[in-house]
Amino acid sequence: xxxxxxxxxxxxxxxxxxxxxxxxxxxxxxxxxxxxxxxxxxxxxxxxxxxxxxxxxxxxxxxxxxxxxxxxxxxxxxxxxxxxxxxxxxxxxxxxxxxxxxxxxxxxxxxxxxxxxxxxxxxxxxxxxxxxxxxxxxxxxxxxxxxxxxxxxxxxxxxxxxxxxxxxxxxxxxxxxxxxxxxxxxxxxxxxxxxxxxxxxxxxxxxxxxxxxxxxxxxxxxxxxxxxxxxxxxxxxxxxxxxxxxxxxxxxxxxxxxxxxxxxxxxxxxxxxxxxxxxxxxxxxxxxxxxxxxxxxxxxxxxxxxxxxxxxxxxxxxxx
Amino acid sequence: xxxxxxxxxxxxxxxxxxxxxxxxxxxxxxxxxxxxxxxxxxxxxxxxxxxxxxxxxxxxxxxxxxxxxxxxxxxxxxxxxxxxxxxxxxxxxxxxxxxxxxxxxxxxxxxxxxxxxxxxxxxxxxxxxxxxxxxxxxxxxxxxxxxxxxxxxxxxxxxxxxxxxxxxxxxxxxxxxxxxxxxxxxxxxxxxxxxxxxxxxxxxxxxxxxxxxxxxxxxxxxxxxxxxxxxxxxxxxxxxxxxxxxxxxxxxxxxxxxxxxxxxxxxxxxxx
Numbered sequence: 001x002x003x004x005x006x007x008x009x010x011x012x013x014x015x016x017x018x019x020x021x022x023x024x025x026x027x028x029x030x031x032x033x034x035x036x037x038x039x040x041x042x043x044x045x046x047x048x049x050x051x052x053x054x055x056x057x058x059x060x061x062x063x064x065x066x067x068x069x070x071x072x073x074x075x076x077x078x079x080x081x082x083x084x085x086x087x088x089x090x091x092x093x094x095x096x097x098x099x100x101x102x103x104x105x106x107x108x109x110x111x112x113x114x115x116x117x118x119x120x121x122x123x124x125x126x127x128x129x130x131x132x133x134x135x136x137x138x139x140x141x142x143x144x145x146x147x148x149x150x151x152x153x154x155x156x157x158x159x160x161x162x163x164x165x166x167x168x169x170x171x172x173x174x175x176x177x178x179x180x181x182x183x184x185x186x187x188x189x190x191x192x193x194x195x196x197x198x199x200x201x202x203x204x205x206x207x208x209x210x211x212x213x214x215x216x217x218x219x220x221x222x223x224x225x226x227x228x229x230x231x232x233x234x235x236x237x238x239x240x241x242x243x244x245x246x247x248x249x250x251x252x253x254x255x256x257x258x259x260x261x262x263x264x265x266x267x268x269x270x271x272x273x274x275x276x277x278x279x280x281x282x283x284x285x286x287x288x289x290x291x292x293x294x295x296x297x298x299x300x301x302x303x304x305x306x307x308x309x310x311x312x313x314x315x316x317x318x319x320x
Numbered sequence: 321x322x323x324x325x326x327x328x329x330x331x332x333x334x335x336x337x338x339x340x341x342x343x344x345x346x347x348x349x350x351x352x353x354x355x356x357x358x359x360x361x362x363x364x365x366x367x368x369x370x371x372x373x374x375x376x377x378x379x380x381x382x383x384x385x386x387x388x389x390x391x392x393x394x395x396x397x398x399x400x401x402x403x404x405x406x407x408x409x410x411x412x413x414x415x416x417x418x419x420x421x422x423x424x425x426x427x428x429x430x431x432x433x434x435x436x437x438x439x440x441x442x443x444x445x446x447x448x449x450x451x452x453x454x455x456x457x458x459x460x461x462x463x464x465x466x467x468x469x470x471x472x473x474x475x476x477x478x479x480x481x482x483x484x485x486x487x488x489x490x491x492x493x494x495x496x497x498x499x500x501x502x503x504x505x506x507x508x509x510x511x512x513x514x515x516x517x518x519x520x521x522x523x524x525x526x527x528x529x530x531x532x533x534x535x536x537x538x539x540x541x542x543x544x545x546x547x548x549x550x551x552x553x554x555x556x557x558x559x560x561x562x563x564x565x566x567x568x569x570x571x572x573x574x575x576x577x578x579x580x581x582x583x584x585x586x587x588x589x590x591x592x
Contacts, residue, residue: 028496032412033424036405036467043443043464044431050442062445111338114331125335127578128342134570136525136542139563142549143345146352146556152365154348188342196582249435252527256546272528275437280532291441298438305433 048298054291060284072292082278082289089262089269096183096270097247104187105239108194109232113224115195116202126199130192137189141256144185148172172257175267182268186253190246194239201235202228230319237312241305248301251276271297353377353561360556380548380562386537387544388565391524394455394540398462399519403512405463406470411500413471414478415486425475431468436528444532454538458530462523470515477511478504513577514584521570541566 055072058065077083111129115122132140147155150170159167171181205228213223251272254262260277262269275297279290352360353376354369413425447457481504489499527542534543545566549559574581 026418029412029416029418032408032496036409036428036471037424039405039460039464040428040431040467043446043460044434044439047439047442047446048434051438054441111335114335117331118335121332121335123579123582125339126582128339130582131346131571131574132342134521134525134574135567136527136545136570138525138527138542138546138549139567142545142559142563143349146348146560147345152361154344154365157365188345245433245435249437251436252525252542255527256549272437276528276532279441287441294435294438294441297435301435302433 051291051294051298054288055295057288058285059287062287064287068288072288073296075289076292076296079289082274085266085269085274086271086293088266089271089274092179092262092268092270093248093250095179096186096250097244099180099183100187100190100243100247101240103184104191105194105243107187107191108239109198111191112195112198112202113228115199126192126196129195132189133193135189137186137252138256140185140189141253144181144188145172145257148181173264175265178258178264178268182254182257185257186250189253194243197235197239198232201232205231233312233316233319237309237316240312241308244308245301245305248272248297349560349564352557353564355557357555357557376557376561377565380558380565383548384541384544384562384565387539387541390455390538391540391542392569394459394462395520395523398459398466398523399516402463402466402519403470403515406467406472406515407474407505407508407512408500409467409471410474410476410478411504414475415483415499415504416496425471428471429468431465436465440529440532447533454534455540458533458538458540461529461533462519462526465529466519466522469518473515474508474511477508481507510580510584513580517573517577517581520573524570 054064056067056069058068058071075082076086111125115125118125147153148171150156150173155171156168159165169177171177209227210223213227218226249272250270254268254270254273258264258268260273260281262273271293275290275293278293279286282289348365351367351369354372354374355364355376356370356373359367359369409428413421443457443461447453447460452460485503486499489503494502524540525542526540527546530540530543531546534540539547545562548562
C-alpha cells in the first residue's frame with residue numbers, strides 16, 4: 001500500500017517550471033550537459049548517421065568500396081536466402097508483438113487489477129512476478145528449455161498428470177509450436193513489468209472517482225470499462241510502445257531457445273537474428289547489406305513508435 | 321458477511337495459481353543444480369536432490385569465474401557513470417529554463433527508439449579504430465544506452481520538486497554546482513536506487529552488445545554462459561548451476577534493494 005499512497009500524495013507539477021529570468025550563463029549549462037552530450041553524439045547519433053551512409057556503399061570485409069546507391073536494399077529482397085528469411089522473420093516479429101500484447105500485457109493488466117483489489121500479500125506477489133525480468137534472457141531460455149524438454153521436461157509431465165496427454169509435445173522441436181512457446185516464455189519473464197506500470201496507473205486514479213461511480217451503482221466491470229481503462233490510456237500507450245520496441249529487437253531469448261538460426265527450420269527466426277547473421281556471419285560484402293537492414297529496422301521501429309505515441313497522446317487529450 | 325469474504329478472497333485463487341507458475345521453474349533451477357547427472361531423469365525430476373553436493377556449482381564456477389569478474393568490472397562503473405550523467409542531465413533540463421532545453425531533452429530520449437542494430441556496425445568500426453575494444457567499448461555502449469532512461473527518470477523526479485527549494489539557495493548565492501551538490505544530490509537517493517538497479521541489471525543481462533563487442537578473454541558472464549551451454553559435454557545439472565550463478569548478482573541486488581526499486585519505480589518514473 002505504501003507506494004500507492006505515496007504516489008497519490010505527491011503534488012503533480014508541470015515539468016519545465018524553470019527559473020526564468022535568472023537562467024545561468026550558457027557556458028555553465030554547456031559544461032553540465034557536455035559530457036553526456038558528447039558521448040551520446042559520438043557513440044549514438046554519429047553511428048546512426050554512418051549506418052545510413054554505409055548502407056549505400058559496397059563493402060569488402062571491413063573496407064568501404066564504391067557507392068552503390070540503393071543496391072544493398074535491393075539485395076536484401078532479392079538475394080537468396082535473405083529474400084526468404086527477411087519477410088519470414090518480419091512476420092515472426094509481428095506475431096511476437098501481437099502475441100505479447102494479447103498474452104503478456106493483458107495478463108499484466110489483469111494481475112495489476114487483482115493486486116489492486118487484494119489486501120494481503122501484495123508485496124510478496126509483486127516480488128514473485130517481477131523477479132524473472134531481472135534475470136538474463138539467456139538464463140530464462142535455458143531454464144525453459146529444461147522445462148519444455150521432451151524427455152524429462154516438467155511441462156509435458158504436468159500435462160500428462162492432469163490428463164492432457166494429447167497436448168504433451170516437443171514444444172521447441174516442432175516448427176508449429178516453437179514460436180508460440182518462445183512468446184509464452186518471454187511473457188513469463190516480462191509480465192511483471194507491464195503489471196507494475198498498470199499498478200502505478202491504477203494507484204493514480206483518485207478514490208473519489210471510484211466512489212462516485214460506485215454510488216451510481218456501477219458494477220466492477222463498468223468501473224473498469226468506463227473509468228479505469230480510459231484513465232489508463234497513457235500507460236497502455238507506454239506499454240504498447242515499449243513492447244513494440246522490445247519485440248522488434250528480440251534477440252537473447254530467441255537465441256537461447258531457437259539458436260542463432262532461429263530453429264527449428266527457421267520457425268523462430270526474427271529480424272535481430274537475421275541482422276546478426278548477415279553482419280557477422282555473412283559474406284564478404286556483409287557490412288553494406290547489414291547496414292541497409294539496420295536502416296530499414298531503424299525507420300520502421302522509430303517511425304511506428306513515434307506515430308503510436310502521438311496517437312495515444314491524442315486519445316489522452318480527448319479524454320482529459 | 322461470508323459472501324463478502326468470498327467476494328474479497330476469490331482473487332487469491334488466480335494470484336496463487338500464477339505464483340505457482342512462477343515458482344516451479346525457480347524450484348527446478350535450484351534443485352537441478354544440486355543433482356548428480358543420474359538424477360536428471362523423468363522419475364526424479366521433481367524430487368529433492370539426494371544430498372546437498374556443491375560439485376556442479378564448483379564446476380560451473382570454475383568455468384565462469386573469470387567472466388563473472390569481467391561482468392563486475394564492466395557493469396558497476398557503467399551503471400554508476402550512466403546514473404550520474406543522467407542525474408546531471410535531469411537537473412539541468414528540469415530546473416533551468418534555457419533556450420534549447422526543449423530540443424535537447426527529446427534528442428536524448430530519441431535514443432530509446434533506436435534499435436541496437438542500427439548503430440552497431442559503425443560502432444564496432446569506431447571502437448576498434450579508437451582502440452576501445454573489449455570491456456571498455458562495451459562499457460561505453462552501456463553508458464550511452466542508459467542515458468535516455470536515466471535522464472528521463474531524474475528529470476521527472478527533479479521536476480516534481482518545488483522550485484522554492486532552489487530559489488532560497490540561489491538567494492544565498494549558491495552556484496549551479498552548489499545547488500546540485502548540496503540540495504538536489506542528497507535527496508536523489510531514491511531515484512539513484514531505481515536507476516542504478518535498472519542499469520546494473522540491463523548491463524549485466526545484455527547479450528547482444530556483449531557477443532558482438534567482446535572477444536573471448538573479455539566475455540562478460542552472459543556470453544560465457546552461452547558458450548558453456550553450447551558445448552556438448554555440459555549436462556543440465558551443471559548448466560542450471562551456472563545459470564543460477566549468472567543470475568545471482570542481479571537477484572541479490574533485487575532482494576536487498578527491491579523494495580526501494582518498486583517504490584521508486586511506481587512513484588515517479590512513469591510520466592514522460
